[in-house]
Every structure is written in structure tokens, then in C-alpha cells.
Amino acid sequence: MALDIDRYAHIESQLQTWDPRYKIFSLFLFIIIVALLKTLPLAVVALFLALTLLKLAQLPLYFVSQGLKWVVLFLLPFLLILPLSHPGDAAFRIFGLGFAWEGFRLAIIIIIKAISIVITSYAIFGTARFDVSMIALRHLKCPTVFVQMLLFTYRYLFVFMDEMKRMDTAMKARGFIKKADRATLTILGNFVGTLLVRSFERTERIYKAMLSKGYQGELHSLVVFQSNTADLQKMGVTLIITALLIGLDLGGPFSTAEQNWF
Amino acid sequence: MHVADGILSGPVLAVGFAGTVAAAAYTLRKVDLEDIPKISVITSAFFVASFIHIPIGVTSLHLILNGLVGIILGVRAFPAILLGIVLQAILFGHGGVSVIGVNALMLGGGALCAYGVWQLRHRITLFTLDQNKNSIAFAGLAGATGIITSGFVLALALFTTGEAFWAMAGVAFAVHIPLMLIEGAVAATCVAFLLRIKPEILAGYQAMPPKKDKPTPDGETRS
Numbered sequence: 001m002a003l004d005i006d007r008y009a010h011i012e013s014q015l016q017t018w019d020p021r022y023k024i025f026s027l028f029l030f031i032i033i034v035a036l037l038k039t040l041p042l043a044v045v046a047l048f049l050a051l052t053l054l055k056l057a058q059l060p061l062y063f064v065s066q067g068l069k070w071v072v073l074f075l076l077p078f079l080l081i082l083p084l085s086h087p088g089d090a091a092f093r094i095f096g097l098g099f100a101w102e103g104f105r106l107a108i109i110i111i112i113k114a115i116s117i118v119i120t121s122y123a124i125f126g127t128a129r130f131d132v133s134m135i136a137l138r139h140l141k142c143p144t145v146f147v148q149m150l151l152f153t154y155r156y157l158f159v160f161m162d163e164m165k166r167m168d169t170a171m172k173a174r175g176f177i178k179k180a181d182r183a184t185l186t187i188l189g190n191f192v193g194t195l196l197v198r199s200f201e202r203t204e205r206i207y208k209a210m211l212s213k214g215y216q217g218e219l220h221s222l223v224v225f226q227s228n229t230a231d232l233q234k235m236g237v238t239l240i241i242t243a244l245l246i247g248l249d250l251g252g253p254f255s256t257a258e259q260n261w262f
Numbered sequence: 263m264h265v266a267d268g269i270l271s272g273p274v275l276a277v278g279f280a281g282t283v284a285a286a287a288y289t290l291r292k293v294d295l296e297d298i299p300k301i302s303v304i305t306s307a308f309f310v311a312s313f314i315h316i317p318i319g320v321t322s323l324h325l326i327l328n329g330l331v332g333i334i335l336g337v338r339a340f341p342a343i344l345l346g347i348v349l350q351a352i353l354f355g356h357g358g359v360s361v362i363g364v365n366a367l368m369l370g371g372g373a374l375c376a377y378g379v380w381q382l383r384h385r386i387t388l389f390t391l392d393q394n395k396n397s398i399a400f401a402g403l404a405g406a407t408g409i410i411t412s413g414f415v416l417a418l419a420l421f422t423t424g425e426a427f428w429a430m431a432g433v434a435f436a437v438h439i440p441l442m443l444i445e446g447a448v449a450a451t452c453v454a455f456l457l458r459i460k461p462e463i464l465a466g467y468q469a470m471p472p473k474k475d476k477p478t479p480d481g482e483t484r485s
Binding site: 207 | 271353453
């Protein structure tokens, strides 16, 4: 599984050059508003806007497909369960259960919104170096302790990913095959245990190394943010579009009486 | 299991964020300098471990291990889970930016409940088991508690979102029952391993068996 979210951060595009502080703030608001949309036409508009962001950032589709794959797999059951369990009039019956188009519509809205949000989140974090995004989070009043922890955790993900691959290769070399049985669960329990023991021993060494380099709990960074009018203009455009989305959704022409699921 | 974006209602999302901020502020209150790298590095190990898949018939499921996070990190399991959830939202985009609050409460709440169950091993002995086996039994229970609590919170979040999701809430909860058995078994074997190899990793570890009536001098919980 590829973990380097910032591998396309070097591209010179409208999104990559956007000051991360403004970018995270505006697009986070956009995401929250998209999550709250309840009409189908506006969900489609949101998807179109998200795809535009992807296009602007010049991120390839296969890069986001990794995240999209999981969200679609998670939401596929909704396409079946929501129509079959929706209270109210059923259009026809399958397996003795009523199939309601209203439930189906709901499931489609949910899937479109989820896909839009995943794509937007790639447009936020796939367009700046990871550490720069994290420093930007600190400027947005995220506690320093938490930002430090995020940076640490991200850095050691790669170490443990390699460690796990090595252990996995070693297990396979000794003839281990995963099955749905008790022996597999025991072996995996020991596997996780080994990983934890190694990580625990590593933290002690890391902490000593940090102390010897003068660590006192502060986060120093060479990243300096400089915003210009273009950053503000981009934020303005995003916020206007976001406000239009929620305004049209709440009071606009697409609302119908049946949309009372919030 | 975590919930995807775009499903839950505004109030549910807001409650998720508010609850998560409160719980994170409370559990991060007493963080020492040493805890910053410690919680982070152990979180990375758990994050990577959650990529492990177990084949079940035609499908496969991945480990969640939130109960085990509670067993290892104690109260600090909550910030650890929050880190995992935020990183997942950043790196994979799913399970996702708008539901960080709800997901952290769901899995982190499970981890805290698991820690509560795990600590009961000092007070209760099941079926006159010896200390070691008793701890392993409680580890299994804690692993199962972590998952079933999460299942309950997920079902609650769906249930309160609207009538259209009531059946979905039932299905979501039911999915957690087999998951609970698997996670309980993995937590128990993992703790059995750690008790043999490096018992001081475990939260609330006491070098000597606790006295019946008075607590040991260093009986304070370690994490």
C-alpha cells in the first residue's frame, strides 16, 4: 500500500502553489458542506467540482483510485440495504422486501458525496509536502503536541511497513499460509506482538536520540508561509461556491418535500 | 469498521467532533515529553498492523485492534486512535475528513472501554485461573469489548441520523459480532505472547502480584 501522499506535491499548479493554510481551511469547509448536502443535483455538482480540483492539481486518477476503491466497497451494500429497508411506499418487491426508489436515491446521493469528499481530500493533502501540510495545521490552531505526533507517526509508518514486509516474507519462507482457522489467529497475534515489542524498543532509542539532540517538546520548522492576493482570491472563490452549494441545497429549487431525512 | 463520509447527519457529525475534542483534550492533559514519541511510534505499528487481512470465505477482513491499543496504551489509547483516524483520512481520503470526529469516538471509545475491562483483571479472577491465564482471558474480553463498543456507537450514529438508516444500523451492528470473536482471539494470543516476552509493554503492568488488601507502592497504572 502506497503511503506517500505527497508524491505529486512538486507539480506547479493552481493547487500546489496555493498557501496550504488557506487551502486546508477553505477545502475543509467545502468537505463539511458536501457531507451535509441532501439533494441529488447538488451532489452531482459537488462531484464535478471535486473532479475539477483534481484536474487543476494534475493528480492522476489512479492516485486517488486507491482511496476510492475502499469507499465504494464500503458503500455498495447501501445500494441494496437502503432501498429494501426504506420506510414508505415500495415500487416493487424483491425477496419479499419492498424496494423503494427513495432509498435507492438516498444511497446514490451518499455514494456521490463520499466520492467527492475523498477526491477533495486528495486535492488538499496530495498537493503539498506532508510536513508543510502539518505545519499549516498548526497555524490553523491544531495543538502542537498533536501536530508533532502526526509527523512522528507518519515518519514511522514507512519504517514499520518495511519491517512488516520483512516479517511477512520470513513467515512465507517458512511455509505459512493464511487461512480462516485458529492457528492463523494465534500466529497473527504473535506477529502483532512482535511488531509491538520492536516498536516499543525503538521508541526508547528514538526518545534518547531526541533528548541528546536537545529536544524539549517544541516543534521547529524551516517552513515559512507567505500568502499573496492569489491565495486569498482562491479562498474567496471556494467559499462563495461552498456558500452557494449549501444555500441552493437548503432553500433552492431542488428541495422537495420528501427530503426529510435529516 | 469505520463509517464513510456523506452518510451521517449534521448534528451527528457535530457531536462527533465535539466529543472527540473533549476526549482528546482530557486524555492529552497529562502527556509527558516522553509520551510524544512513544504514543506516535506505537500508533504507527498499530496502523501498519491494521493492514493485515484475514481471509474469510470469499472475502477478507482487516484487523482493527482498537481493543489491543487500549490494553497497551491505557487512557492514551484515545489520542493514538485519533492519530490513526486523522492519518487515514489524510493518506487514503476515506473514512474520511468529515467523519474524523465520529470515527475517533467510535474506535477510541471502544479502546477506552477495552482498557477498563483489561484493568478489571486485577480485581476479578475468572474460574480460579492463575494470574497469567486470567490476564489472557481478560485480554480476549477487552479485545472483544473494543469492537462491540465500536459497533454499538456506529449503530447509534446511524440510528440517530434518520429512520431510513435503522435497518442499516442493525446490519452494521450484526457485522461486528463475528469481528468481535476474531479480534478477541487475536488480542488474547497477542497478550499471551507479550506476557512471555515483554510484559512491561502492557498498560497497568505490575511486577509483583497485587496484594489482596493494600495496593503495592507502585500500584499506579503505567502506560
